[in-house]
Amino acid sequence: MFAWECKLGLSLSDEGYLWYGVQRVLHGEVPLRDFMAYDPGRYYWSAAWMALRGNEGIIGVRMALAGFEFLGLWAALRVVAKTLPDDRRGHFLLVLAWALTLLAWMVPRHKLFDISLCLFLFAALSWLIEHPVRARYVAVGTIVGLVACFGRNHGLYGGVASVGAMAWLSIRRGAVMSFVRGLCYWCIGFAVGLLPLFVMMLCLPGFAGAVTDSVLLLLAQGSTNISLPVPWPWRLSWGGAPGQEVVSQILVGFYFLALPAFCVLSIVWCFRQRFAGRTVPPAFVACAMLSLPYAHFAFSRADASHLAQGLFPLLLGVCLLALRLPFTLKWGVTAVMLATGIMATLSLHPGWQYRPAAQPVTIESYGDTLKVDAATAAQVSLFRTLVAAHAGDSGTFIAVPFFPGAYALMGRRSPTWELYPLFARSEAFQEQEILRLRAAPPSFILVADDPLDGRDDLRFSRTHVVEFAYFSRKFERSPEMAGSSYLFVPVVDPSIAPGIH
DSSP: OHHHHTTBOOOTTHHHHHHHHHHHHHTTOOBTTTBOOSOHHHHHHHHHHHHHHTSOSHHHHHHHHHHHHHHHHHHHHHHHHHTSOSOOTTHHHHHHHHHHHHHHTOOSGGGHHHHHHHHHHHHHHHHHHHSOOHHHHHHHHHHHHHHHHHOHHHHHHHHHHHHHHHHHHHTTTTHHHHHHHHHHHHHHHHHHHTHHHHHHHHHSTTHHHHHHHHHHHHHHHSSSSOOOOOOOGGGOOOTTOOHHHHHHHHHHHHHHHHHHHHHHHHHHHHHHHHHTTOOOOHHHHHHHHHHHHHHHHHHHTOSHHHHHHHOHHHHHHHHHHHTTSOHHHHHHHHHHHHHHHHHHHGGGSHHHHTSGGGOOEEEEETTEEEEEOHHHHHHHHHHHHHIIIIITTTOOEEEESSOTHHHHHHTOOOSSSOSSOOSOOOHHHHHHHHHHHHHSOOSEEEEEOOOGGGOGGGSHHHHSHHHHHHHHHHEEEOTTSOTTEEEEEEOSOGGGOTTOO
16 A cells, blocks of 8 residues: 555645644654644654655655554554454455454554554454453553554543443453452553653653643644544535445445444443353453443544544444454445445545546655645645745745645754644744744745635634734735735834734
8 A cells, every 4th residue: 555655645734734743753853842743652753764765755754654554554463363262264365354454544644653552452452352460451551652642632532441341341350459450460561661751751841731732732732633524424514415425425425333332332331242141252352341441432523534543442343343244245245345445435545546547746755756636736846936935945934724844845944832723722832933033033924824724713803813913014915926826925124023012
């Protein structure tokens, strides 16, 4: 998959957000402290791959993602293979079909860290439930702690699922004391897994405060994502969309229906079986316990992309159930899951998006030839033109709110901390950003003041009123851009130059 798709597509938004951070780590900066970022683990993993490749292009990031994806897929399929019945007819083909099903849902590309972390948690919990001894409690706690270094939300999800698994294990095993002992051992391991973050907090001035601020920001926002209406099948309106897109929307809607149903039914069934003293496959219990927190993630922004990131407990659970069915039914369920997975996610795969019939455009970036759509090619051309005209070889610029990848594309450092300003910010935060901007005055500022998700309240001019007013007051608008796009350049009169009051 990587060999086919590694040079297809480029996103200056979500993928560019990760790309820029990896570049800055190579330049000695620290995620969260020096720039807006995900959790640090994924940046250091990616920076190692980028350094091995020898340049700062996007391909190094994609190599890192593919390597992480391989490890996650291997861990999950190893568990699946162990649950296969003794009858070995077609085992290789069956595992291959489910591997392809999982691969179909491993989109979008820049979120492969998140998907793989879920697979690691699945493998770890299956291992614990299979033989719940002290060493495994500690080891699984350590794994969840390490997962949190790559994504705190996944650490939380792993913690919730671990508590559920420990509660399930404690039934008929001394209940309260069994649960408490297991939880204590798990917490010891969790603290060990978090050691990389603790070391960074102790050794890197300002990092502990940055982590605290990021947590407080999440609490203030009340969510990790900007919500979207759930695309239930009965709410869809296709409006002349292509047939493949219609099928995809219908399937995504049905999977959103299936997700909460699987959560409830699987958890209830697992606990009923346990109370009755009947055996439940450890891997299926792991799926059930992970399903609820990951369903929360899928519904936090209910689109195909977030569904894909939250669906893996369901996919693996169905896989494990299918493997226990008679031969014909087993292959029937497998074929349906593979076919629906491909049809639901086809439009999210770069291999489909940039097929020859889509007439992709070729661009060059860091010595690599990439095929992108016409809109992305126009964005790349625009930033190269603006930098050449206004910033020269070393000038900085600001591109908000949708283009954090523009800094990575041009190899420039952002003058401000906030790379991807989609959420509303307080006046105090915006004043801090203005102070940073004064310390490194940009050669130009590009504001795409478009409504995110069609919501006027999410325009940059509404979410960052103080900053937008500062841009308008201290810079002048260039006629090079019109409509909802603003290009601000330094004023000619030096007496009122940017940063001087």
